[in-house]
Amino acid sequence: MDAVTYPDDSVVSFIDENMIPLRVKFGVKPLTDDFNVKWTPTLITLDAEGVEHHRTVGFFAPEELIPSMLLGIAKVFFDTDRFDDALMNLEKLLKGYPEGDSAPEAIYLRGVSLYKNTDDPKPLKEAYEKLRDKYPAGEWTRRAYPYRLL
């Protein structure tokens, strides 16, 4: 991460504009234990009260880290019932990084957020169909499988 991703201009700018970056050496207590971290790099999105909403383990290239952070921001909103704000960030992710590794989960979460906002189950089925068409063997396609019946 230090050699490739964190020096990247787009990553530096995104973090500067959108996140408070906090770096903790693995093993430092109590945070390593508090967050039950076992491997590095572990990246966690916290809200302003310190509550965890998104976690990844392992290396991210610049073009994958930014959408992962967008997903983390969207999850903060989703977890706090702010579905319009979650949707705004998911749309940014899907528009800016449609082929990224975070996109399938974003498609799933967008469908759920739309459903939560409207009580209309149609977006759930549409999310499944989009996932099925683009990622036929994908994890999030399987998770959305029941929505085919809606």
Added chain:
Amino acid sequence: MIEVSFPETEDQGTGGMAMEDTIKWETEMAAALDRARTENKNILLDFFNPG
């Protein structure tokens, strides 16, 4: 509401340079939480191994 901004992709008065050239990491949770509340942002917490 937290407004997400994308990095500049064109020169917008910064002379073509990023506004920051390195990530300014906080190293203490309390300081990060204070900034998160003040700046209305979320925290990216990176557990790293300096090798």
